[in-house]
Amino acid sequence: MLELRGVNAGYGTFQALFDVNLDVKAGEAVGVIGPNGAGKTTLMRIISGLIRPSRGSIKMEGIDVVATPSHKIVSLGIAHVPENRRLFPRLSVDDNLKMGAFMKEARARYAERLDVVFELFPRLKERRHQMAGTMSGGEQQMCAIGRAMMSNPKLLLLDEPSAGLAPVVVQQVFELVKRIRASGLTVLIVEQNVQQVLKVVDRAYLIEAGTIRASGTSAEMLASDTVKEAYLGV
Amino acid sequence: MLEVSGLVKRFGGFTAVNNVSFRVDQGEILGLIGPNGSGKSTIFNMLSGTLVPSSGSILFAGHEIAGLAPHRIINRGIGRTFQIPRPFRRLTIFENVALAGFYGQGRHSRVKAEEAAERSLAMVGLPTDRHASVDGLGAAGLKKLELAKALATAPKLLLADESLGGLDEAEMDQAADMLRNIRDELGITIIWVEHIMGVLMRVVDRVMVLDHGEKISEGLPSAVAGDPRVIEVYLGTDAETTQAAAAEARRRAGG
Amino acid sequence: MMGQGRLAAWGIGLAALIALPFVYRDPYHLHILVLILIWSFAYTSWSMMGRFGLVSLGHGGFMGIGAYVTALLWNHLGLSPWIGIPVSMIAAGALALIVGYPCFRFRITGHYFVLVTLALSGIVLQVITATRDYTGGSLGYTPNRASGNKLLALQFDDKTTWYLIALAIWLFGIVVWHWVDRSMARHALEAISEDEDAAAAAGVDVTAEKLKITLLSALMTALAGAIYCQYQMFITPDTVSGIAVSLQMVFAAIVGGLFVSLGPTVGAIITILLAESLRIGFGTKAVGWDNLVYGVLLVLFIIFLPKGILGSVLDRLKPQRKVSPNS
Amino acid sequence: QDQAKEKKIKIGVVFDLTGPLAGGGSELNYVGAKIILDHFAKTGVEGYKIEAVYADAQSKPDIAINESVRLLEQEKVDMVLGFFSSAQCVPVAARVEQLKKFMWITTCISSAVFNEKGYKYVFRPQASGDQFGMMTMDFIAQNAKEKFGKEPKDLRVAIIHEDGAYGVDVSKGNEAGAKKAGFNVVLKEGYSATAPDLSALVTKLKRAKPDVIFHTGYNPDITLLLRQAREQGLKFGALMGHGAGYGVYEKLKEGMGADAAYIFNADPISIWLANQKTMDPKLPPVIKMVGEEFDKIKPGVAIRSAHVGIGASNTYLFMSDVLPRAIKKYGGVDPDALRKAALDTDIPEGGTMLGFGVKFYGEGTPMAGQNERSFPVVIQYIDDKSSVVWPKSQAQREAVLPLPKGTTYSNQ
Amino acid sequence: MQAFLDVFDIYLLEAVINGILLGGVLALLALGLNLIFGVIDVTWICYAELVMIGMYAMYFMVQYYGVSYFIAAPFTVLLVALLGAALHYLVIAPLLMAPPINQLLATGGVLFVLQSFATVAFGIDFRNLGIRLPVLAFGDMNFSYARLLSFVAALVGMVAVYLFMTRTFTGTAIRAISQDRQIMALMGVDAKRIYLITSALGGALAGLAACLLVLQYDVHPFVGLSFGPITFLICVLGGLGNFIGGFIASFLFAEIISLGGLFSDLEWGYVLAFAFFIVMMFIRPAGLLARRR
Ligand SMILES: Nc1ncnc2c1ncn2[C@@H]1O[C@H](COP(=O)(O)OP(=O)(O)OP(=O)(O)O)[C@@H](O)[C@H]1O
Ligand SMILES: Nc1ncnc2c1ncn2[C@@H]1O[C@H](COP(=O)(O)OP(=O)(O)OP(=O)(O)O)[C@@H](O)[C@H]1O
Numbered sequence A: 001m002l003e004l005r006g007v008n009a010g011y012g013t014f015q016a017l018f019d020v021n022l023d024v025k026a027g028e029a030v031g032v033i034g035p036n037g038a039g040k041t042t043l044m045r046i047i048s049g050l051i052r053p054s055r056g057s058i059k060m061e062g063i064d065v066v067a068t069p070s071h072k073i074v075s076l077g078i079a080h081v082p083e084n085r086r087l088f089p090r091l092s093v094d095d096n097l098k099m100g101a102f103m104k105e106a107r108a109r110y111a112e113r114l115d116v117v118f119e120l121f122p123r124l125k126e127r128r129h130q131m132a133g134t135m136s137g138g139e140q141q142m143c144a145i146g147r148a149m150m151s152n153p154k155l156l157l158l159d160e161p162s163a164g165l166a167p168v169v170v171q172q173v174f175e176l177v178k179r180i181r182a183s184g185l186t187v188l189i190v191e192q193n194v195q196q197v198l199k200v201v202d203r204a205y206l207i208e209a210g211t212i213r214a215s216g217t218s219a220e221m222l223a224s225d226t227v228k229e230a231y232l233g234v
Numbered sequence B: 001m002l003e004v005s006g007l008v009k010r011f012g013g014f015t016a017v018n019n020v021s022f023r024v025d026q027g028e029i030l031g032l033i034g035p036n037g038s039g040k041s042t043i044f045n046m047l048s049g050t051l052v053p054s055s056g057s058i059l060f061a062g063h064e065i066a067g068l069a070p071h072r073i074i075n076r077g078i079g080r081t082f083q084i085p086r087p088f089r090r091l092t093i094f095e096n097v098a099l100a101g102f103y104g105q106g107r108h109s110r111v112k113a114e115e116a117a118e119r120s121l122a123m124v125g126l127p128t129d130r131h132a133s134v135d136g137l138g139a140a141g142l143k144k145l146e147l148a149k150a151l152a153t154a155p156k157l158l159l160a161d162e163s164l165g166g167l168d169e170a171e172m173d174q175a176a177d178m179l180r181n182i183r184d185e186l187g188i189t190i191i192w193v194e195h196i197m198g199v200l201m202r203v204v205d206r207v208m209v210l211d212h213g214e215k216i217s218e219g220l221p222s223a224v225a226g227d228p229r230v231i232e233v234y235l236g237t238d239a240e241t242t243q244a245a246a247a248e249a250r251r252r253a254g255g
Numbered sequence C: 001m002m003g004q005g006r007l008a009a010w011g012i013g014l015a016a017l018i019a020l021p022f023v024y025r026d027p028y029h030l031h032i033l034v035l036i037l038i039w040s041f042a043y044t045s046w047s048m049m050g051r052f053g054l055v056s057l058g059h060g061g062f063m064g065i066g067a068y069v070t071a072l073l074w075n076h077l078g079l080s081p082w083i084g085i086p087v088s089m090i091a092a093g094a095l096a097l098i099v100g101y102p103c104f105r106f107r108i109t110g111h112y113f114v115l116v117t118l119a120l121s122g123i124v125l126q127v128i129t130a131t132r133d134y135t136g137g138s139l140g141y142t143p144n145r146a147s148g149n150k151l152l153a154l155q156f157d158d159k160t161t162w163y164l165i166a167l168a169i170w171l172f173g174i175v176v177w178h179w180v181d182r183s184m185a186r187h188a189l190e191a192i193s194e195d196e197d198a199a200a201a202a203g204v205d206v207t208a209e210k211l212k213i214t215l216l217s218a219l220m221t222a223l224a225g226a227i228y229c230q231y232q233m234f235i236t237p238d239t240v241s242g243i244a245v246s247l248q249m250v251f252a253a254i255v256g257g258l259f260v261s262l263g264p265t266v267g268a269i270i271t272i273l274l275a276e277s278l279r280i281g282f283g284t285k286a287v288g289w290d291n292l293v294y295g296v297l298l299v300l301f302i303i304f305l306p307k308g309i310l311g312s313v314l315d316r317l318k319p320q321r322k323v324s325p326n327s
Numbered sequence D: 001q002d003q004a005k006e007k008k009i010k011i012g013v014v015f016d017l018t019g020p021l022a023g024g025g026s027e028l029n030y031v032g033a034k035i036i037l038d039h040f041a042k043t044g045v046e047g048y049k050i051e052a053v054y055a056d057a058q059s060k061p062d063i064a065i066n067e068s069v070r071l072l073e074q075e076k077v078d079m080v081l082g083f084f085s086s087a088q089c090v091p092v093a094a095r096v097e098q099l100k101k102f103m104w105i106t107t108c109i110s111s112a113v114f115n116e117k118g119y120k121y122v123f124r125p126q127a128s129g130d131q132f133g134m135m136t137m138d139f140i141a142q143n144a145k146e147k148f149g150k151e152p153k154d155l156r157v158a159i160i161h162e163d164g165a166y167g168v169d170v171s172k173g174n175e176a177g178a179k180k181a182g183f184n185v186v187l188k189e190g191y192s193a194t195a196p197d198l199s200a201l202v203t204k205l206k207r208a209k210p211d212v213i214f215h216t217g218y219n220p221d222i223t224l225l226l227r228q229a230r231e232q233g234l235k236f237g238a239l240m241g242h243g244a245g246y247g248v249y250e251k252l253k254e255g256m257g258a259d260a261a262y263i264f265n266a267d268p269i270s271i272w273l274a275n276q277k278t279m280d281p282k283l284p285p286v287i288k289m290v291g292e293e294f295d296k297i298k299p300g301v302a303i304r305s306a307h308v309g310i311g312a313s314n315t316y317l318f319m320s321d322v323l324p325r326a327i328k329k330y331g332g333v334d335p336d337a338l339r340k341a342a343l344d345t346d347i348p349e350g351g352t353m354l355g356f357g358v359k360f361y362g363e364g365t366p367m368a369g370q371n372e373r374s375f376p377v378v379i380q381y382i383d384d385k386s387s388v389v390w391p392k393s394q395a396q397r398e399a400v401l402p403l404p405k406g407t408t409y410s411n412q
Numbered sequence E: 001m002q003a004f005l006d007v008f009d010i011y012l013l014e015a016v017i018n019g020i021l022l023g024g025v026l027a028l029l030a031l032g033l034n035l036i037f038g039v040i041d042v043t044w045i046c047y048a049e050l051v052m053i054g055m056y057a058m059y060f061m062v063q064y065y066g067v068s069y070f071i072a073a074p075f076t077v078l079l080v081a082l083l084g085a086a087l088h089y090l091v092i093a094p095l096l097m098a099p100p101i102n103q104l105l106a107t108g109g110v111l112f113v114l115q116s117f118a119t120v121a122f123g124i125d126f127r128n129l130g131i132r133l134p135v136l137a138f139g140d141m142n143f144s145y146a147r148l149l150s151f152v153a154a155l156v157g158m159v160a161v162y163l164f165m166t167r168t169f170t171g172t173a174i175r176a177i178s179q180d181r182q183i184m185a186l187m188g189v190d191a192k193r194i195y196l197i198t199s200a201l202g203g204a205l206a207g208l209a210a211c212l213l214v215l216q217y218d219v220h221p222f223v224g225l226s227f228g229p230i231t232f233l234i235c236v237l238g239g240l241g242n243f244i245g246g247f248i249a250s251f252l253f254a255e256i257i258s259l260g261g262l263f264s265d266l267e268w269g270y271v272l273a274f275a276f277f278i279v280m281m282f283i284r285p286a287g288l289l290a291r292r293r
């Protein structure tokens, strides 16, 4: 479904990704792990078009993502839940969700998608008129995921969904990922919480200093020495 | 050293902190945990003067400090870090810390402030080079800078709103060790807020748990980790976290 | 800690500036130079605050108070400007504190601060206009010509004298700028401008630091107003107070470069020379074109040289300058 | 090179070509002055070439100062001429005097320019502001009994004015005149010419119920005031304007339509209305020439503005009388020669296009430099024509007073 | 008692009602600015000058080319909308990343440009539409029809904009864009387009204000100066982006100006209004309708 080939990217003169190759197949959940500053967020950003690669190709179901204007990429079925949630703090939950359904295709199915999201997160329905910025961290995370789901995506990009959340909420978030996954969505997830994430994904990539250092199934990754030494610091 | 009683904070009709009382002893590390939005940062904000309590008293070293302006509280010896790092990007790393040293210690001497800055930077492991820019720091570096700024104010009590979320495990361990060192070497009392149980439990002497602005549990790490209410509202039923926390706590109690 | 070389450059430049009127005597050019120096001082005074994100549109008010209080005291009470100027500065300072304290206390920043100060200069303008029985209203006011001692009345017919006075005042402004720049207060204010809570958590008394710089800036601006009045011997609410003057200060300071000491001076030179030469250039042949071109140039400056002319030039010359402002 | 320079006079001319005052009449004065200067540039004066340097004061006093200084010091003009706004005259006169240069004021009227200043080099043939104010009051005083059927003490008058040097000056004349006539002044108030809303002032006027309103203002405050007066139903017996905005009938007509009828205005007489029979026979051809030139510049104007005439006449006076004398009798065009020549001026009534005579108050008098023989007249706009109605000696028709029944503002 | 009656007479009532009508004029002006300045957080210091250009457009179409008022009005609205979009495209867009002060200054430069453009193109004369609307009279009180019209337009405009902002996707996006511009693309929103739409809308509202103002005021190149600052204060007093608050603030301001002017010199009305603004900033910094923090 998603295919990255030889992708290089960076910020100004600073290069953050070097020749990254990555595949996500339809219906799969794939994790990306790596230390701070490895380039995980950068990877997510180039997929959703927030930044553009300096070299390499990105294909979503065969369509060239690089050539698509960034606001059209959502229409390809890619939804991105950015790092730190990035809700619109002074808009209500409802309005935040509305923003998620902004593009034409989604607008038509707005009511239907809203039901789906509220079913997934009943808490959001209770709080639909609250300003997003005043909600608790876990609720905000739900709202951010819900907003991404509003566009009826095929591929969901999650960037550190558990950061800063209470343990009980972290568990809920991973539960959620499982459920979303079970509903047929493809998920690409970045996480620091390696133990946990490897439990919900099929495969994972280890990224370090901008290059893919290892990849494999969850089990392989858990067992891999590279992963342990390079990252878990064990 | 710190004695808090009946602390309340309301935002409009919403009560973020409801009648919380606790004390912290000299040289202790107190862990402060609780679900998101339970009022941890709000308590920190009141202790450090960023927010004025709606009611209640805060005695620090025998003096009432509730409602004092932040800079006065800092001059009396309570330093803090912010959950989300807030560096001054227009200043160099060194200037950031020297600034805290100068104003945090009551604007006495610029020379002393710069010395304090060098010491604090060395303590947290940041370069003491005077020209290094903040822009070069990653997530972990920014957290260290927060800590260095707080240390430069020469606090007796340090409020660490650390939230290691987003740090990788190696860096988390480093941070935990650092807090430990600060207490051990400088004799600074610490209140630490954190969500990552494994790390927190390893360091703290005592834990206090908040939920919906109220204190629901307090005690030794092992006791708190076993408290069913805490498990329900905070730790969750997922065996692993709970067990990890409990095991860690037990190990320390034993060792 | 200025390098030897820079110190020497300053010294030579200054000596040349002092010598200038004795060598070059074209009165009109001296007149323009005096205006440039006085306005440079006013703009520098504004930038003392402005560089820390305290964008005030109230400085027209301070300048107006400086000019009008001095002139009114002289005309109505016969009080020499030597006393009148300090009194007017105190009045402006008091106003700055009265408005500044609640502003800073209640955390009025950004747009809100800009507009509160805008209302302030509006008030000063309207009060000057409304008290027309004393101030001559909207079409201006002239200090009485001194019949006796010119020095006592601070009125000189001689351009060279005025040039030297203006030069001294301007230099004073630059010195104060550098003094603030090298103080710890500069760091505190930079910190405040980025994040007030974090600055407070570092021990900075945010309200006090802001008040101090505001007071300093207001006092200097009032002085500029008074000097302008003494030199021109004529003031109107529109030329020394109100929103237009405030905007003019912001313009020049930003066009020149807000973060370098000579930026506002460069701004004054450029805006005044530009306005002057455009007006003379177009003359009465193409009425209105001078302001049209002036406006377009301003827009272009701001879009393409956002750090100001001097700021951008210095950036080009030494790209790594920003890292070590303290060396 | 010296030779060439000796035989030339450079005149700096300052009016407002942009900004609010330009439309208020300054530009028309400029046109009048320029017609005359161009005329003399063709012939020269006593062998001197005439060169005019024009500057735009942009309706701002500080620019007027700056431009005057520039003309004198940079362009090295021998004198400055012009000035529409009193707010510019006052400071510029002080500046020019300080520089010991010659200044010939054609238009502005504030008495504050001269009052007790003791200037030596500043001269103004134009009537002064308080004369305007006195004149209209005098006109009403002489007609109160007959037209309003009221004793002076029962006649309610309101004095309103823009608050600049000009408006204040005229209103002082109004006040003095009202006192002399014994009127009941029910309201006296100034306002800023740039005020965006005058409805509160109109309400105050309604409450004061004046029989006659004495108003001094520029445009657009006049239009704004009268429009809001109409909308709020203000009624009165007569409206007396005092030059500036009221001198430009075109604008009044455009803003108020038929309501502009029957408004009075005190101004120097329009050169096109002046009584040519009593005038120096040299002058009517000049008036004709100015009129023709003006029509070329601004074709299709219904009433040729009085402002053009003011600029033209007062400039002509200098060029035809003062300048030749300075050259012939005092040997040049330096400030002192011009000054002596100006002081020698002695023209009887009827000797200028504006009808009045010229003799300047001399040194030591409180108004030194002011023309002691000038006077304004009161005109009234009737049927899109302006006619002199006062003083009696110049009157061309009987004044319509009070406002006829059925007109918008009539309180009958 | 007599003094009391002297003050509380019919004229006071008239002044109060005139205040309300002036409030309508101000509210109409504040509407578009609130959208630009309050909602998308872009500073158009030259907003009142756009209105001025619109007034000229009306003047020339109606007076010069004899177009009927009601046909000229939509063209004017369109023209100023285009002008707003152009202003955004040429001046604001390059400065979106710059500090707000730079936007303020650049549009301040545009203010000069527009003023002197008007001087150059239309001359310095005061122009007047010469349309004389009837007057409503109740006994001794009279009210301007033109102002009544502005009042109604402001009210209708306010409701329409409010509904647009809260009910439509585009309206929501407009409210969102100032809060986080970078991630708008993730929502499938073309941020450039939203800015352009909003600027055009703000311009259109300025055009609407121009159509109604031209009935009451002379047009001249400097007419904007009489209104610009007050309009900004109103937006802030009402709470940035709060249309209802802005509407109410307009009336408070207008009443203070109107009544202050009735009891003393006109300027004191403004002094009072400005002082009121400053004091309100301290009491209700987030706007009239906001709850206290
Ligand atoms: N906007 C930016 N400008 C310049 N450099 C950046 C920017 N964002 C990230 N970087 C740099 O790019 C590198 C990769 O950053 P990225 O955010 O992708 O890392 P990450 O793996 O997501 O880290 P973390 O776990 O801390 O979120 C880092 O060195 C970072 O400093
Ligand atoms: N300024 C404010 N205005 C209104 N509500 C506030 C404000 N600050 C905090 N709150 C609310 O008070 C509650 C407590 O917030 P606080 O930041 O103290 O939580 P926390 O325990 O630190 O949570 P976390 O673990 O997510 O950091 C939250 O519901 C929050 O929304």
Ligand SMILES: [Mg+2]
Residues within 6 Å of the ligand: A040, A041, A042, A083, A160
């Ligand atoms: Mg990341």
Ligand SMILES: [Mg+2]
Residues within 6 Å of the ligand: B040, B041, B042, B083, B161
């Ligand atoms: Mg917190």
